[in-house]
Amino acid sequence: MSTDIERQWTTRLRHRVAGKLPPEKVLPDTQPAYVASWIYVFGVATMSAMAVVIGTGFILALRGPQWWHESSVGHFVNSLHLWSVEIFFFAMVVHLWGKFFMGAWRGKRTATWMTGVVTFLASIATAFTGYASQSNFDSQWITTQAKDGINSTGAGAFFNVLNFGQMLMWHIVLLPLVAVILTALHVVLVRVRGVVPPYDDTKKVGEAL
Amino acid sequence: MAFISFLAALIPLDGLGHYLHWGVIYISVANFIVIVLMILTFITALLAPFPGRSRRKESK
Numbered sequence: 001m002s003t004d005i006e007r008q009w010t011t012r013l014r015h016r017v018a019g020k021l022p023p024e025k026v027l028p029d030t031q032p033a034y035v036a037s038w039i040y041v042f043g044v045a046t047m048s049a050m051a052v053v054i055g056t057g058f059i060l061a062l063r064g065p066q067w068w069h070e071s072s073v074g075h076f077v078n079s080l081h082l083w084s085v086e087i088f089f090f091a092m093v094v095h096l097w098g099k100f101f102m103g104a105w106r107g108k109r110t111a112t113w114m115t116g117v118v119t120f121l122a123s124i125a126t127a128f129t130g131y132a133s134q135s136n137f138d139s140q141w142i143t144t145q146a147k148d149g150i151n152s153t154g155a156g157a158f159f160n161v162l163n164f165g166q167m168l169m170w171h172i173v174l175l176p177l178v179a180v181i182l183t184a185l186h187v188v189l190v191r192v193r194g195v196v197p198p199y200d201d202t203k204k205v206g207e208a209l
Numbered sequence: 210m211a212f213i214s215f216l217a218a219l220i221p222l223d224g225l226g227h228y229l230h231w232g233v234i235y236i237s238v239a240n241f242i243v244i245v246l247m248i249l250t251f252i253t254a255l256l257a258p259f260p261g262r263s264r265r266k267e268s269k
Contacts, residue, residue: 036261038254090243094251 025191034198039102042095043190047183049088054176056081061172065135085127092120104196112189119182126179129171132161143167 005011059077060068068074096116105113132143143161150156160166227238 036259038257038259039251042254086243090247090250093247094254097247097251098254 020192032195034201035195039098042091042098045091046088046095049084049091052084053081053088056084057172096120102196102198106196109193109196112186112193115182115186115189119179119186122175122178122182126171126175129167129175132167133171
């Protein structure tokens with residue numbers, strides 16, 4: 001009987017997850033000494049800005065374009081959404097530079113690095129569809145300028161920047177979902193493999209800290 | 210409200226943008242300022258002392 005239970009996919013998956021990511025790794029009490037540097041705070045700063053982007057995005061989605069263009073509170077929330085995106089990219093670029101120069105892919109951390117890269121690209125696409133969905137002269141200018149470039153790649157067949165409804169759906173449903181799932185995966189991988197040690201601490205590079 | 214009008218007058222956003230042009234490089238002043246700020250933030254993050262760093266090293 002117990003053998004049957006051990007063979008169940010739920011049991012096997014639970015054992016595998018618990019082995020790779022025990023609770024003390026998910027929410028650790030301490031971090032390695034080398035993490036005590038400002039360069040390590042930009043990943044969390046990026047996620048904090050992302051939380052504000054999503055929160056303000058929810059409010060904008062609830063109230064609609066007329067509200068964000070015409071009311072004072074709408075202008076304020078719209079500006080919060082824009083400026084949190086600016087901080088999001090600012091922090092993400094500094095995080096990227098920091099991780100590049102510390103070789104953050106070392107010690108079997110390729111998947112962590114690559115999920116970060118793809119999240120960066122997905123975030124650019126999310127921001128672009130956001131600029132295309134402003135429903136003002138700015139978005140009109142951006143989309144009419146972008147259409148020729150995107151059409152020349154062939155992507156215009158399924159990604160029409162002049163289709164406001166399609167751009168809005170990409171911006172508020174598909175791309176945020178991709179960005180959030182990839183960010184969650186990125187954080188899980190950081191917790192599984194640990195934060196990459198400095199170059200001069202080579203004996204720890206392969207360890208899952 | 211008067212303060213907001215003062216700020217708006219200080220940073221006119223309705224006019225044409227300002228651009229920098231060196232050979233093949235053509236960039237708006239706004240984007241150039243953001244890139245400079247990112248580089249300064251990166252250098253500061255590497256050099257600025259982190260609170261409690263010496264205490265952590267001792268406990269290590």
